[in-house]
Amino acid sequence: MPGITREEVAHLARLSRLELKAEELDHFAEQLDVIIGAVARVSDVADEDVPPTSHPLPLTNVMRADVVRPSLTPQEALSGAPAQEQQRFKVPQILGED
Amino acid sequence: MTDIIIKLTAAEIAEKIASGELTAVEVTEAHLARIEAVDEKVHAFLHVDREGALAQAREVDAKRERGEKLGPLAGVPLALKDIFTTKGVPTTVGSKILEGWIPPYDATLTKRLKDAGVVILGKTNMDEFAMGSSTENSAYGPTGNPWDLTKIPGGSGGGSSAALAAFQAPLAIGTDTGGSIRQPASVTGTVGVKPTYGAVSRYGMVAFSSSLDQGGPCARTVLDAALLHEVIAGHDPLDSTSIDAPVPPVVEAARSGSVAGMRVGVVKQFRGEGYQAGVLQRFDESVELLKELGAEIVELDCPSFDLALAAYYLIAPSECSSNLARFDAMRYGLRVGDDGTKSAEEVTALTREAGFGPEVKRRVMLGTYALSSGYYDAYYGSAQKVRTLISRDFDKAFGQVDVIVSPTTPTTAFAIGERVDDPMAMYLADLCTIPTNLAGNAAMSLPCGLAPEDGMPVGLQIIAPAMKDDRLYKVGAAVEAAFTERWGHPLLEEAPSL
Numbered sequence: 335m336p337g338i339t340r341e342e343v344a345h346l347a348r349l350s351r352l353e354l355k356a357e358e359l360d361h362f363a364e365q366l367d368v369i370i371g372a373v374a375r376v377s378d379v380a381d382e383d384v385p386p387t388s389h390p391l392p393l394t395n396v397m398r399a400d401v402v403r404p405s406l407t408p409q410e411a412l413s414g415a416p417a418q419e420q421q422r423f424k425v426p427q428i429l430g431e432d
Numbered sequence: 433m434t435d436i437i438i439k440l441t442a443a444e445i446a447e448k449i450a451s452g453e454l455t456a457v458e459v460t461e462a463h464l465a466r467i468e469a470v471d472e473k474v475h476a477f478l479h480v481d482r483e484g485a486l487a488q489a490r491e492v493d494a495k496r497e498r499g500e501k502l503g504p505l506a507g508v509p510l511a512l513k514d515i516f517t518t519k520g521v522p523t524t525v526g527s528k529i530l531e532g533w534i535p536p537y538d539a540t541l542t543k544r545l546k547d548a549g550v551v552i553l554g555k556t557n558m559d560e561f562a563m564g565s566s567t568e569n570s571a572y573g574p575t576g577n578p579w580d581l582t583k584i585p586g587g588s589g590g591g592s593s594a595a596l597a598a599f600q601a602p603l604a605i606g607t608d609t610g611g612s613i614r615q616p617a618s619v620t621g622t623v624g625v626k627p628t629y630g631a632v633s634r635y636g637m638v639a640f641s642s643s644l645d646q647g648g649p650c651a652r653t654v655l656d657a658a659l660l661h662e663v664i665a666g667h668d669p670l671d672s673t674s675i676d677a678p679v680p681p682v683v684e685a686a687r688s689g690s691v692a693g694m695r696v697g698v699v700k701q702f703r704g705e706g707y708q709a710g711v712l713q714r715f716d717e718s719v720e721l722l723k724e725l726g727a728e729i730v731e732l733d734c735p736s737f738d739l740a741l742a743a744y745y746l747i748a749p750s751e752c753s754s755n756l757a758r759f760d761a762m763r764y765g766l767r768v769g770d771d772g773t774k775s776a777e778e779v780t781a782l783t784r785e786a787g788f789g790p791e792v793k794r795r796v797m798l799g800t801y802a803l804s805s806g807y808y809d810a811y812y813g814s815a816q817k818v819r820t821l822i823s824r825d826f827d828k829a830f831g832q833v834d835v836i837v838s839p840t841t842p843t844t845a846f847a848i849g850e851r852v853d854d855p856m857a858m859y860l861a862d863l864c865t866i867p868t869n870l871a872g873n874a875a876m877s878l879p880c881g882l883a884p885e886d887g888m889p890v891g892l893q894i895i896a897p898a899m900k901d902d903r904l905y906k907v908g909a910a911v912e913a914a915f916t917e918r919w920g921h922p923l924l925e926e927a928p929s930l
Contacts, residue, residue, distance in 0.1 A: 338801070346797040349804075350753065351760070352788070353781040362790075365855055366798060372856055373742040376814040379821065386816030387823060389643045389673075390629045390872020390898070396672040410536035414764030425762050426776040 338367045437462035438599040442508045442656040445602060449492065449507040456489035456496075456507030460551050463509045467553065467600045470930045475575045476585075476595040478514050479522050480554035485509065492549045504659050504683075506549030511595035511604040514555035515562055516542050516647070517636040525638045526560040526570040526588075529759050529766045529787030539636020540668045541605065541647055548663045553601055556591025560789045561756065562612055562640045564588050565861035568852045569791045576848070577620060579888055579927050583845040586616025586861075592650050593620040598930060603660050604650040609641050610744055611841075611865025613648050614877035618840035618891025621879045621923045623657045623908070624650045626865075628898045629872035630675035633668035641751040642673075644744075644869045652924060654878060654908040658686035661901070677899065685902035689909025692726035696907075697833035701737040702864050708843040710883025714890040715839045718880045721914055722837070722907075732829045732836065736821035740867045743818035745859060746802045746811050747870070753799030756792070759784060794855060823871045830897045835907050838864045840877040840891030864893055873897050876904040878912055879923040889923060 340363045347354045347362075354362070408421050417424035437459055440448070448454040464482055471477055492507040517523050517535035519542075524530045538546070545552060559569035567575045567590025577585040578597040585594040589606035593616030596604050606613035608626035617624030625648045632647040639645060649660035665679040698719060703712060723729055761767040761783035762776070769782035788796070802811040829836060842863050851857040868875040873896060880892035892911065896903040916922055 342801075343797065346800050346804075348781075350793075350796045350800045351757075351777070351781045351784050352793055352796065353778075353785040354793070355785075358790075358793075362794060362797065365794060366801070369745065369794070369798060369855055370801070373745045373811070373815075375742045376739055376746060376818050377810045378739065378814075379817045380810060380814045382817060382821075384817050384820045386813060387819040388816055390823075390870075391673060391675070393673065396669075398669065406536055413536050414533050416761060416765070416767035417770070423763050426770050426772075426774055426779045428776045430775075 338363060338370055434462040434465050438466045440602065441653050442505060442602040442651060442659060445508050446505055449496070450502050452496070456492040456551065457486060459507060460485050460489040460509055463553055463601055470598055471600065473576060473581060473930055474578060474594050474598045474600070475573060476511065476556055476591045476598060476600055477554045478524060478557050478572055478591065481521050481552060484521060485551050485553050488546065488549070488551045492551070495549070503548045505603070505663055507551060508603060509551045509553045509601050510545060511554065511556045511592055511601040512542070512552050513558055513589050513592050513605050513607060515558060515607055515638050516605065518542050518552070518555065521555065523555065524572070525562070526558040526572065527787065527789070527792070528571040529783070531766065533765055537636065540633035540670055541664050542636065544664055550603070550663065556589070556595055556604065558591055559588035560792050561638065561752070562588040562607055562609055563752070563791050563795055565611070565615055565858050566851065567591060568848060569789055571789055574848050577845050578930060579620065580845070582847055583888065584619065584848055586619040586845065588612040589616045589650065593617055593622055593624070596620065596622045596650060596652050597924060597927060602652060603656060605647060605664070606650045607637060607645055607647045608869065609644045609748060610869050611862040613650060614865050614875060614891065614893060615841050615861055617650060617877040619845035619889060621889030621927065622650060622652055623654055623876065623878045624648065625657050625661060625876045625904060626868060626874060627661060627665060627901050628675070628874045630673050631665045631679070631901065633671040633674050635668055635670040639755040641748040642755060643751060644748060652922070654689070654905055654912045655686045658682040658905045675899070680899060680902040682902050682905045685905035686909045689906055689913055691722055691907050691910045694727045694835065694907065695730050695833040696722050696727045697730050697732040697829055697836040699732045699734050699737065699829070699836055699838060701734050702838035706842050706860060706863070707839065708883060710885045711839050711843060711890050714881040714883065715892065718892045718911065719837065721911065725910055725914060730833050732832065734825035734829060736818060736825045737867050739818045740822055740870060741859060741863055743815040744862070744866045744870060746815035747819065749795040749799035750802045750812050751799070753796045753803065756796055759787065819870045822867050826867070826871045826873060835903050836895040838893045838895070840864060840893040844883045844886055844888035844890060868895055874901040874904055876908050878908050880911070880915065881923070882926065
């Protein structure tokens with residue numbers, strides 16, 4: 335398995351929506367390299383013919399009747415909002431100006 | 433009086449309240465006074481809800497005066513891990529990103545506790561988002577181990593385990609994704625149970641790794657843990673992974689402890705390099721004790737367990753990288769850098785940088801890496817295969833034995849600061865607890881003595897098949913009774929007074 339580079343960590347940080355500082359990049363690159371080196375052992379079983387397990391329970395969708403039930407009021411639902419306007423979550427701009 | 437009340441077990445407190453010997457308000461005030469007296473040193477609590485606790489206690493007392501029937505834990509105080517939402521009471525998950533957040537709803541577990549008349553004293557410290565084995569990853573500072581305040585109380589539920597060992601509460605709640613109930617119990621000389629996956633609702637429990645996370649009871653005795661288990665377990669339509677089946681008879685099992693005629697497995701992979709000599713010594717004595725009590729010991733080989741830690745540190749980070757995407761600074765929690773010039777995406781990245789601590793950032797990036805194209809099959813895909821192999825090893829083992837025993841952790845509590853910047857060393861604390869999470873079965877840790885070299889508590893882990901949680905209590909109660917008789921008192925009597 336290849337090690338992990340500082341550039342790869344910068345890419346992972348972007349994908350993870352983390353605006354890391356330069357010194358964090360160096361530190362995490364070093365630590366992630368050690369961790370990935372240790373966990374890469376799992377690929378010992380990569381060629382084994384066993385089914386993957388994603389979950390300890392045999393999951394099926396759980397449905398309920400589509401009826402209105404008591405729920406949070408708009409005030410309660412918005413109570414933790416960093417910003418709100420007209421009973422809605424107010425967010426920074428999502429699309430560009432043009 | 434305070435000194436007497438805080439040493440009582442939950443079962444004793446409930447009985448004295450029911451009989452009128454004590455009021456719930458007296459019991460609550462005694463514990464609040466204890467918190468006031470020692471928590472500056474221990475730092476088990478992030479938030480103490482004095483008013484809410486006393487109001488609940490008054491309600492229990494009023495119910496009794498009206499002659500209404502009280503539940504088996506009515507009026508008993510409890511320390512709640514700060515990962516469960518509490519309506520109107522701050523819930524931080526040990527993170528700056530949720531600092532000051534007041535949830536508008538109760539978790540199902542919180543609601544069950546309230547309905548049972550349990551008195552929630554406050555919210556306990558934890559590693560941020562339950563990621564860690566020492567509680568040092570809390571954004572609000574570490575918690576001390578009441579046995580030695582310079583040492584860790586375990587993690588992630590170190591606040592809950594410390595609150596029990598410091599006699600600040602007779603009951604506590606933890607969550608166990610890779611050992612976060614059992615390892616803290618082990619290093620503080622208390623009892624902790626990870627129930628079968630799906631036994632306790634995860635609704636309102638902040639998600640870390642959804643296929644592994646499981647809430648469970650923490651206490652100072654096996655019976656108290658069973659009483660709490662029965663209150664919090666059971667089907668919840670609000671959690672689609674909640675098991676729709678009767679709760680195993682855990683209280684009955686705890687009241688009839690016995691191992692006579694049972695087959696107890698010892699797995700050869702659960703010892704070797706990295707295990708402290710004193711831990712193995714106490715474990716071997718526990719196995720001898722089980723033999724004396726009439727159990728048959730069976731040696732087991734579970735080769736895939738050697739890969740469990742590696743698989744866990746791919747699966748848990750992968751799931752957390754997805755779960756923690758919801759912390760986007762839009763609907764609740766921290767928002768940083770929204771000065772009108774930045775995009776939503778930039779604000780999200782600045783907020784997560786400011787709001788998450790180093791361990792959370794490491795795991796989110798590790799998970800993102802493991803799930804990225806090109807690495808997915810080699811890492812995440814292989815880890816899922818290991819998970820299958822571990823379940824097969826357990827299935828084979830439980831074809832031969834009723835329960836498995838092991839040390840809960842390879843070492844006793846380490847010093848605060850010792851491993852905090854060495855992630856792999858920290859991860860080794862979960863070596864014996866992780867296989868159970870990956871397979872989804874049930875396990876308990878209970879005290880089995882002090883390590884001779886450092887005088888710190890050692891935990892014995894008992895593992896049972898899924899939905900056979902009652903076996904943990906049956907075996908645990910027998911071991912606890914035999915050790916208490918041998919020591920002449922419960923282990924916590926030997927802890928220094930704070």
